[in-house]
Amino acid sequence: MSDNLYVGFDLSTQQLKLTAINDAADVVCEETVRFSKELPQYGTFNGVITNGRIVTSPTLMWVESIDLLLSKLSAKEFPFHSIRVISGAAQQHGSVFWKRSASQLLRHLNSQETLKSQLRDAFALEQSPTWQDSSTSEYCQKLEEIIGGAQELANITGSRAYERFTGNQIAKIHQNDLPTYNNTERISVVSSFLASLFLGDYAPIDASDASGMNLFDIHNKTWDERLLVACGGETLREKLGNVEVNGLSVIGNVCKYFVEKYGFNPDCKILPFMGDNPSTLLSRKLCPSDVLISLGTSDTLLLVTTYPTPTTESHTLCHPISNQYISMLCYKNGSLTREYIRDTYTPTTSWDSYNTILRTVVSKPDENKFGFYFHVQEIIPFAYGIYRFDSGEPVDEFRDPNYNIRAILESQFLSMKARSGRLLHGQKIERLLAVGGASANDSILQVLADVFGVKVYRPRDGNAVNSASFGAAMKARMMAYGEGGSEKSEYELVASPNKENSKVYDRMLSTFVNLEERVVMTQGRVLTNSEL
Ligand SMILES: Nc1ncnc2c1ncn2[C@@H]1O[C@H](COP(=O)(O)OP(=O)(O)O)[C@@H](O)[C@H]1O
Numbered sequence: 123m124s125d126n127l128y129v130g131f132d133l134s135t136q137q138l139k140l141t142a143i144n145d146a147a148d149v150v151c152e153e154t155v156r157f158s159k160e161l162p163q164y165g166t167f168n169g170v171i172t173n174g175r176i177v178t179s180p181t182l183m184w185v186e187s188i189d190l191l192l193s194k195l196s197a198k199e200f201p202f203h204s205i206r207v208i209s210g211a212a213q214q215h216g217s218v219f220w221k222r223s224a225s226q227l228l229r230h231l232n233s234q235e236t237l238k239s240q241l242r243d244a245f246a247l248e249q250s251p252t253w254q255d256s257s258t259s260e261y262c263q264k265l266e267e268i269i270g271g272a273q274e275l276a277n278i279t280g281s282r283a284y285e286r287f288t289g290n291q292i293a294k295i296h297q298n299d300l301p302t303y304n305n306t307e308r309i310s311v312v313s314s315f316l317a318s319l320f321l322g323d324y325a326p327i328d329a330s331d332a333s334g335m336n337l338f339d340i341h342n343k344t345w346d347e348r349l350l351v352a353c354g355g356e357t358l359r360e361k362l363g364n365v366e367v368n369g370l371s372v373i374g375n376v377c378k379y380f381v382e383k384y385g386f387n388p389d390c391k392i393l394p395f396m397g398d399n400p401s402t403l404l405s406r407k408l409c410p411s412d413v414l415i416s417l418g419t420s421d422t423l424l425l426v427t428t429y430p431t432p433t434t435e436s437h438t439l440c441h442p443i444s445n446q447y448i449s450m451l452c453y454k455n456g457s458l459t460r461e462y463i464r465d466t467y468t469p470t471t472s473w474d475s476y477n478t479i480l481r482t483v484v485s486k487p488d489e490n491k492f493g494f495y496f497h498v499q500e501i502i503p504f505a506y507g508i509y510r511f512d513s514g515e516p517v518d519e520f521r522d523p524n525y526n527i528r529a530i531l532e533s534q535f536l537s538m539k540a541r542s543g544r545l546l547h548g549q550k551i552e553r554l555l556a557v558g559g560a561s562a563n564d565s566i567l568q569v570l571a572d573v574f575g576v577k578v579y580r581p582r583d584g585n586a587v588n589s590a591s592f593g594a595a596m597k598a599r600m601m602a603y604g605e606g607g608s609e610k611s612e613y614e615l616v617a618s619p620n621k622e623n624s625k626v627y628d629r630m631l632s633t634f635v636n637l638e639e640r641v642v643m644t645q646g647r648v649l650t651n652s653e654l
């Protein structure tokens with residue numbers, strides 16, 4: 123490993139990850155810290171602490187995970203000195219509230235101590251709001267009213283008001299806990315928080331992540347004054363600092379702490395850190411008609427567009443390194459809800475037994491059966507609860523409960539298909555590119571191919587396992603090689619649609635949309651199936 127190295131981090135819901143690549147863009151090292159498993163003292167489950175609709179992560183757990191990750195690499199004699207550039211990614215929307223004077227702590231980090239011991243007192247909020255939080259509905263409603271409606275807000279910021287978006291989280295603190303708000307010097311999103319630690323100073327929020335706050339004008343690429351004042355009063359602008367609109371501009375060198383403690387090169391450059399979904403888009407070379415589907419803790423559908431048309435169901439984000447835009451659908455019931463169904467309906471609670479049932483017991487779609495699995499409060503649609511239908515009638519359980527194993531995948535992918543049409547403006551999808559933890563699962567990707575009627579590819583073996591940290595490493599490498607670099611053929615075909623199944627799913631789409639509407643109409647309280 124004597125090459126130059128380019129490193130990307132990803133601070134996601136369940137783990138902190140690192141990917142290091144070399145000049146040839148080959149992955150030379152990956153490392154992970156799983157929060158709940160490796161830092162159990164913080165009491166998180168799947169990386170978060172849930173209290174009803176409030177979902178947070180301990181900020182200090184994130185801080186400690188950085189030293190833990192780097193010390194794991196030290197133990198392997200990782201050549202920190204060879205890292206030329208670092209960048210990073212993180213879950214979008216989450217926030218970190220730095221206390222007054224925290225910048226002084228950041229600027230004087232001492233390599234003889236740990237980050238945790240020095241930053242113990244740096245945060246005005248000990249628990250960071252995360253993207254899974256859905257406790258701010260009243261602030262969302264107010265914001266849309268102030269600005270003239272959901273579509274109007276989407277036209278400015280790229281999204282209608284969403285509970286997890288940082289502006290609404292800030293409004294909640296501003297209106298309920300003014301002392302904490304006033305004691306806050308800087309509000310970072312998770313990506314700029316992570317960058318700040320490496321920089322030893324507050325790092326700017328990058329434009330792609332600012333697009334997930336309901337505060338940023340995605341056309342002019344500036345904070346929107348009316349929205350700032352509505353969410354956090356006159357002082358919010360100062361608390362947020364500047365947005366970095368050029369994702370490839372150097373924001374500084376790595377700070378002394380990392381040079382002295384781990385042997386980073388003092389000349390190692392830092393590029394702005396991004397949201398994990400924009401970063402995932404940088405991980406692969408995409409053709410204009412490619413659609414990327416990330417099946418991780420959250421499920422997202424992503425495509426790049428030159429002409430954004432914000433809707434009230436999707437998100438439009440600034441592209442992290444170009445003047446283009448990203449259209450995105452995001453679902454909260456992704457891998458963890460699939461795990462829940464796996465653990466409820468398989469004897470050995472393993473993906474192997476899940477896949478066996480999917481391939482053998484419920485191997486064909488049944489066009490009369492539909493399930494909706496909003497195990498946690500969903501984003502699109504804004505719904506909660508589990509609902510099943512057989513021949514148009516609500517049922518508490520399918521006659522063969524194994525059908526849940528297929529139905530959850532069908533409903534997740536039918537929802538994406540129904541909604542992606544509006545983002546594509548009639549353009550045909552040529553390839554679906556699957557990334558994220560569940561993309562390792564061929565049986566799941568077969569259902570995806572059947573529902574969309576399109577071939578599904580995934581990164582070829584040997585590429586990075588984690589797309590967001592790989593994307594950040596690829597951006598770091600762009601400093602030396604530009605945006606093109608030496609691209610390789612990076613995909614393998616995993617699933618071709620079964621024509622018969624695809625016909626069935628085409629027929630199911632309109633019934634799916636109607637039943638989903640019916641489920642949403644009953645919201646307000648969770649109904650059992652027999653009440654529907
Ligand atoms: N073989 C598999 N089949 C289906 N899901 C899987 C498989 N392997 C891992 N996963 C899921 O992937 C999820 C993690 O995905 P990942 O993209 O790494 O997470 P994150 O969204 O936190 O970045 C886990 O919750 C796990 O359920």
Ligand SMILES: O=C(CO)[C@@H](O)[C@H](O)COP(=O)(O)O
Pocket residue numbers: 134135136212213214215253286334397398399418419420421422452
């Ligand atoms: O809320 C969103 C996007 O709007 C999520 O996609 C988060 O960015 C979380 O990412 P993961 O932890 O699932 O990677």
